[in-house]
Amino acid sequence: MSQSTASRVVKALTGAIARTMEGLLLTAEDVPEGRDFRLDGTIFPCWSRRNHREL
Secondary structure (H helix, E strand, O other): OOHHHHHHHHHHHHHHHHHHHOOOOOOHHHOOOOOOOOOOOOOOOOOOOOOOOOO
16 A cells, blocks of 8 residues: 555544544543543654664
């Protein structure tokens, strides 16, 4: 799969998930006092190992 195809798939799925979950999830401001707020699923940029043969 090409990088551009993968990017389009991620973009489409991210939008679909966000629309589906809208109204179901709490924001940080909505979390009751004394309760935990956890965030997961963050996408971090990655880099190529091609130029890092020592890894």
